Amino acid sequence: MKSLTTSLKLIAVFIASTQAGLRFPCSTLTTQRLDPAVQPGSIPSAHLHMIVGGNAFNSTMEGDVASRATCTTCQMAEDFSNYWVAHMYFRDPKNGSYHRVMPAPVQPLLGGSNGAQGGLTIYYTQFDLSKDNLKQQPVKTFPPGFRMTVGSPTQTGKPHAGLSYQCIQGGNRGTLVSQFPTTKCNGGIFTTHHFPPCWNGKDLDSPDHQSHMYNTVNSEYFNNAPKCPDSHPVRVPQVTFEITWDTTPFNSLWDPAKDGNPFLWSFEGNAAGTHADYMFGWKGDALQRAMDKSECFYDGCGSIKKQAMADANKCTVKDFVGEKIDGWAKYLPGMTTEHRPMKRGRAFEA
Numbered sequence: 001m002k003s004l005t006t007s008l009k010l011i012a013v014f015i016a017s018t019q020a021g022l023r024f025p026c027s028t029l030t031t032q033r034l035d036p037a038v039q040p041g042s043i044p045s046a047h048l049h050m051i052v053g054g055n056a057f058n059s060t061m062e063g064d065v066a067s068r069a070t071c072t073t074c075q076m077a078e079d080f081s082n083y084w085v086a087h088m089y090f091r092d093p094k095n096g097s098y099h100r101v102m103p104a105p106v107q108p109l110l111g112g113s114n115g116a117q118g119g120l121t122i123y124y125t126q127f128d129l130s131k132d133n134l135k136q137q138p139v140k141t142f143p144p145g146f147r148m149t150v151g152s153p154t155q156t157g158k159p160h161a162g163l164s165y166q167c168i169q170g171g172n173r174g175t176l177v178s179q180f181p182t183t184k185c186n187g188g189i190f191t192t193h194h195f196p197p198c199w200n201g202k203d204l205d206s207p208d209h210q211s212h213m214y215n216t217v218n219s220e221y222f223n224n225a226p227k228c229p230d231s232h233p234v235r236v237p238q239v240t241f242e243i244t245w246d247t248t249p250f251n252s253l254w255d256p257a258k259d260g261n262p263f264l265w266s267f268e269g270n271a272a273g274t275h276a277d278y279m280f281g282w283k284g285d286a287l288q289r290a291m292d293k294s295e296c297f298y299d300g301c302g303s304i305k306k307q308a309m310a311d312a313n314k315c316t317v318k319d320f321v322g323e324k325i326d327g328w329a330k331y332l333p334g335m336t337t338e339h340r341p342m343k344r345g346r347a348f349e350a
């Protein structure tokens, strides 16, 4: 696989001394069919995930994750949280075979990749991207054992507000769209997942992993956060994941005019079903300290311990599932439907 060399266009962010918020890279920790939030105890879970963060990651995760982890693939060395997303796949329109699309080395804005391998860029913001004023809206960070999801593999039509796609062309991210791009992207497909910022203040989880949270995110970008409703009064940091899927090695294998979009998610789903999972695992009050201190604004986090990505990359977990996920395959991992080559029309219909 070719690695992605696109350098992403930098976006200027105003940095004032009253601002706080975090943005940092986490390398890929593991790629397995496990889902301790939605399918605890299932080995394997229904579909394949790309997971980053601490090495306490397991099929079941309860209580204080940070007390069990000894390393993390995140740059912030006290963050043993786990963050995961469904895996992207390419389906060859000529023969119906699948191949997984690799995550490109994550490049937090302004930061370069710093040696990150694959992975996610993680944000914790207070208000919005450019006005994270400490006085604007104090946040309370999550308790040990907290988890949540955003989006759903069963969603049809458009994804939930705050989940979006961009086709990277010539280093530019381009317009935010709610479907997989239908043109070839010479820099890969960029996806963003914004989590809800309001918590009911009581539950570490809920049956649907979402109703203990309330989403004020009503557009596709880092927008300002309106007041939390009485039902979910506690303002928590707004968590966001960004990822670039390196679709470029497949660009010679499909024809946009004939094939439509050949990309899909590991649950055999299309773009509307994109989703992300969060399992809180910061050590002690490290996240709260970071969110309360203006010196921590994005990369400049004096009081929070950082590690070199070369060290972060050494963190691993065991392969609990042990199935082959590389190379060309007739089925997606865990799926039993074989798709025949398409003679005409779209390569993939959800």
Ligand SMILES: *[C@@H]1O[C@H](CO)[C@@H](O)[C@H](O)[C@H]1NC(C)=O
Binding pocket: 056, 057, 058, 059, 060, 318
């Ligand atoms: C994973 O969880 C199981 C069951 O809770 C536990 O027995 C096991 O030691 C854990 N494995 C790792 C590598 O953490």
Ligand SMILES: *[C@@H]1O[C@H](CO)[C@@H](O)[C@H](O)[C@H]1NC(C)=O
Binding pocket: 092, 094, 095, 096, 097, 253, 328
């Ligand atoms: C399908 O096409 C790909 C790309 O050309 C090829 O590498 C793969 O071996 C093919 N699979 C089968 C089953 O022929």
